[in-house]
Amino acid sequence: xxxxxxxxxxxxxxxxxxxxxxxxxxxxxxxxxxxxxxxxxxxxxxxxxxxxxxxxxxxxxxxxxxxxxxxxxxxxxxxxxxxxxxxxxxxxxxxxxxxxxxxxxxxxxxxxxxxxxxxxxxxxxxxxxxxxxxxxxxxxxxxxxxxxxxxxxxxxxxxxxxxxxxxxxxxxxxxxxxxxxxxxxxxxxxxxxxxxxxxxxxxxxxxxxxxxxxxxxxxxxxxxxxxxxxxxxxxxxxxxxxxxxxxxxxxxxxxxxxxxxxxxxxxxxxxxxxxxxxxxxxxxxxxxxxxxxxxxxxxxxxxxxxxxxxxxxxxxxxxxxxxxxxxxxxxxxxxxxxxxxxxxxxxxxxxxxxxxxxxxxxxxxxxxxxxxxxxxxxxxxxxxxxxxxxxxxxx
Amino acid sequence: xxxxxxxxxxxxxxxxxxxxxxxxxxxxxxxxxxxxxxxxxxxxxxxxxxxxxxxxxxxxxxxxxxxxxxxxxxxxxxxxxxxxxxxxxxxxxxxxxxxxxxxxxxxxxxxxxxxxxxxxxxxxxxxxxxxxxxxxxxxxxxxxxxxxxxxxxxxxxxxxxxxxxxxxxxxxxxxxxxxxxxxxxxxxxxxxxxxxxxxxxxxxxxxxxxxxxxxxxxxxxxxxxxxxxxxxxxxxxxxxxxxxxxxxxxxxxxxxxxxxxxxxxxxxxxxxxxxxxxxxxxxxxxxxxxxxxxxxxxxxxxxxxxxxxxxxxxxxxxxxxxxxxxxxxxxxxxxxxxxxxxxxxxxxxxxxxxxxxxxxxxxxxxxxxxxxxxxxxxxxxxxxxxxxxxxxxxx
Numbered sequence: 001x002x003x004x005x006x007x008x009x010x011x012x013x014x015x016x017x018x019x020x021x022x023x024x025x026x027x028x029x030x031x032x033x034x035x036x037x038x039x040x041x042x043x044x045x046x047x048x049x050x051x052x053x054x055x056x057x058x059x060x061x062x063x064x065x066x067x068x069x070x071x072x073x074x075x076x077x078x079x080x081x082x083x084x085x086x087x088x089x090x091x092x093x094x095x096x097x098x099x100x101x102x103x104x105x106x107x108x109x110x111x112x113x114x115x116x117x118x119x120x121x122x123x124x125x126x127x128x129x130x131x132x133x134x135x136x137x138x139x140x141x142x143x144x145x146x147x148x149x150x151x152x153x154x155x156x157x158x159x160x161x162x163x164x165x166x167x168x169x170x171x172x173x174x175x176x177x178x179x180x181x182x183x184x185x186x187x188x189x190x191x192x193x194x195x196x197x198x199x200x201x202x203x204x205x206x207x208x209x210x211x212x213x214x215x216x217x218x219x220x221x222x223x224x225x226x227x228x229x230x231x232x233x234x235x236x237x238x239x240x241x242x243x244x245x246x247x248x249x250x251x252x253x254x255x256x257x258x259x260x261x262x263x264x265x266x267x268x269x270x271x272x273x274x275x276x277x278x279x280x281x282x283x284x285x286x287x288x289x290x291x292x293x294x295x296x297x298x299x300x301x302x303x304x305x306x307x308x309x310x311x312x313x314x315x316x317x318x319x320x321x322x323x324x325x326x327x328x329x330x331x332x333x334x335x336x337x338x339x340x341x342x343x344x345x346x347x348x349x350x351x352x353x354x355x356x357x358x359x360x361x362x363x364x365x366x367x368x369x370x371x372x373x374x375x376x377x378x379x380x381x382x383x384x385x386x387x388x389x390x391x392x393x394x395x
Numbered sequence: 396x397x398x399x400x401x402x403x404x405x406x407x408x409x410x411x412x413x414x415x416x417x418x419x420x421x422x423x424x425x426x427x428x429x430x431x432x433x434x435x436x437x438x439x440x441x442x443x444x445x446x447x448x449x450x451x452x453x454x455x456x457x458x459x460x461x462x463x464x465x466x467x468x469x470x471x472x473x474x475x476x477x478x479x480x481x482x483x484x485x486x487x488x489x490x491x492x493x494x495x496x497x498x499x500x501x502x503x504x505x506x507x508x509x510x511x512x513x514x515x516x517x518x519x520x521x522x523x524x525x526x527x528x529x530x531x532x533x534x535x536x537x538x539x540x541x542x543x544x545x546x547x548x549x550x551x552x553x554x555x556x557x558x559x560x561x562x563x564x565x566x567x568x569x570x571x572x573x574x575x576x577x578x579x580x581x582x583x584x585x586x587x588x589x590x591x592x593x594x595x596x597x598x599x600x601x602x603x604x605x606x607x608x609x610x611x612x613x614x615x616x617x618x619x620x621x622x623x624x625x626x627x628x629x630x631x632x633x634x635x636x637x638x639x640x641x642x643x644x645x646x647x648x649x650x651x652x653x654x655x656x657x658x659x660x661x662x663x664x665x666x667x668x669x670x671x672x673x674x675x676x677x678x679x680x681x682x683x684x685x686x687x688x689x690x691x692x693x694x695x696x697x698x699x700x701x702x703x704x705x706x707x708x709x710x711x712x713x714x715x716x717x718x719x720x721x722x723x724x725x726x727x728x729x730x731x732x733x734x735x736x737x738x739x740x741x742x743x744x745x746x747x748x749x750x751x752x753x754x755x756x757x758x759x760x761x762x763x764x765x766x767x768x769x770x771x772x773x774x775x776x777x778x779x780x781x782x783x784x785x786x787x788x789x790x
Binding site for chain 1: 408616
């Protein structure tokens with residue numbers, strides 16, 4: 001293990017914590033840009049409660065609403081323009097991963113003179129890693145992306161159909177106010193997709209990381225076991241605050257860097273999914289539910305022992321009298337069965353995607369992150385043909 | 396769960412990282428106070444390598460050597476005086492927990508005009524929580540206390556025989572440079588005591604924390620399982636760099652707040668041990684090896700199910716046909732057997748402590764942290780009589 005770890009985000013966690021938004025924001029600025037998504041936070045009263053808390057603390061605000069799922073760089077540009085025009089000095093994200101991701105990049109774009117896409121164009125021409133940003137406060141209303149307590153953001157370019165990402169220390173939120181009560185109104189399907197996103201964040205590192213990280217293995221397994229147990233409960237009863245709390249906590253720790261520390265994670269499943277959702281209007285977590293089991297079956301060919309560990313430790317698959325590949329496949333079947341049980345699609349046909357653009361998805365998947373041979377990094381690295389094979393097996 | 400989490404220490408982890416000390420220090424100051432312990436870092440060449448790295452980066456330095464095990468407030472005062480006189484602007488701790496703890500409090504004492512003991516006198520008269528400190532860089536040479544990446548310090552007052560602690564955000568090290576190679580020369584006994592310290596940091600939260608933290612439970616278990624496996628290997632062969640690496644990593648995560656987040660940990664075993672080592676010259680980890688099994692047997696009377704979980708998940712104790720208490724006791728026996736196998740004492744008689752001062756230790760144990768009834772907080776809280784009972788069972 002050879003790594004650096006740094007995460008200075010202050011986490012304020014617990015039911016009812018939204019009421020502290022004003023006093024917390026007052027430590028960072030006087031006028032906030034509140035960034036929101038499709039409008040659910042206005043319907044369910046969260047926005048009004050946030051504004052009340054801000055007003056009580058003497059914080060003025062402007063708005064950037066309507067950030068779409070798979071947030072677009074055009075929304076980032078719009079938000080940055082508003083923040084500049086309104087002289088906002090702090091950005092508050094109230095919403096899901098899209099809203100939080102857009103907010104982080106808005107915070108950097110406000111202080112960047114060029115085309116904001118340059119901040120996202122990972123590995124491409126004109127790529128610029130942001131070094132400064134306005135302070136960001138995240139208030140997640142969905143347990144899924146883990147964006148609340150990390151320095152990453154995924155943004156889509158609608159013109160070029162490229163979905164890329166940025167990671168930069170200046171994008172760590174100053175504070176994440178994580179109030180599980182805010183997730184009780186999330187519908188069943190989005191709850192399930194969120195659970196799938198959480199688990200996939202963990203499996204990415206678990207399957208692509210270096211050998212010799214036994215503590216992180218146990219942690220990863222601990223998150224997955226509980227995301228399954230409480231994810232099932234949260235889908236069954238959205239008002240189950242205990243289940244919502246555990247899923248929310250799982251969301252944070254699945255991608256705040258703790259479980260990945262020293263692991264050298266690669267995100268192949270995310271890269272393939274991003275290629276899909278750049279071309280089709282599917283929810284990220286639903287795309288992951290389709291790609292992840294297919295990916296696991298593909299890599300099990302060369303790493304059955306790793307998949308067998310997943311099977312035994314997560315699902316308690318018995319090993320007596322079986323070879324590793326059998327155990328591995330039973331574990332993947334159990335995972336796919338779980339995904340189906342909470343209502344996730346696990347086949348491309350279920351979301352209306354056929355094989356017409358498979359070559360294009362494979363091209364796109366290696367556009368953002370690729371090794372010297374042009375393959376998608378992982379264990380093993382995937383060639384474009386491998387990616388097509390994974391996609392075919394998910395039809 | 397209802398909590399705040401914040402840990403801004405940058406962790407630089409890996410074999411050979413000591414060589415980056417100079418360039419890292421240069422980001423925080425121009426003249427360092429290097430704090431060291433009994434002199435082993437001078438004998439084994441670590442000090443010279445550190446100084447070479449600093450010189451290459453143009454960093455001048457002064458020294459505060461000879462910080463004792465169970466570090467004393469007089470050493471803190473001496474270090475602060477040197478730092479002021481030499482106009483040091485950054486503190487570098489090279490050593491074990493004592494050195495790192497003393498360094499943190501030196502960093503605060505430099506900027507504090509009063510008696511430095513006020514910064515430590517937790518809950519006592521004249522107690523002042525530090526709000527500013529010079530930047531601290533920790534370079535641990537022993538895997539044990541976890542002090543490298545947290546904001547706590549334990550300091551003893553030789554005059555009053557009180558051992559107390561401080562926790563304050565300004566004491567988070569700016570950087571922890573954790574180089575497992577530096578621990579390969581630690582002798583077997585200190586290696587074993589360190590492993591015991593690591594495990595006890597985790598069991599404190601595991602046994603005193605709130606219900607409903609299933610993810611943290613799995614993490615705690617993951618650390619303990621691996622501290623046992625790799626601790627055994629590190630004691631058997633000090634040059635086993637893989638074992639040293641895992642134990643070093645376990646040390647960090649056992650007390651950097653990750654596994655305790657939301658748990659509301661109380662430290663009863665540490666409080667009882669501190670009372671012992673304030674009166675007797677025993678290594679902290681050795682004291683913990685004696686107190687922790689006795690403490691576990693005491694609390695198993697009221698929480699057999701929790702100890703049974705420990706037994707089954709850590710040691711794989713079989714449950715069929717047994718009641719919870721039997722399972723619990725088999726787990727504690729297995730833990731005590733492990734401690735013995737790596738050479739730790741598990742009875743007071745082994746370190747020459749008899750029952751003469753038991754009442755005094757009980758008084759001292761509740762001096763620093765106590766609930767409204769004057770008991771030692773935990774599950775259950777321990778009265779002074781309970782503490783004496785725990786001590787008696789450890790004779």
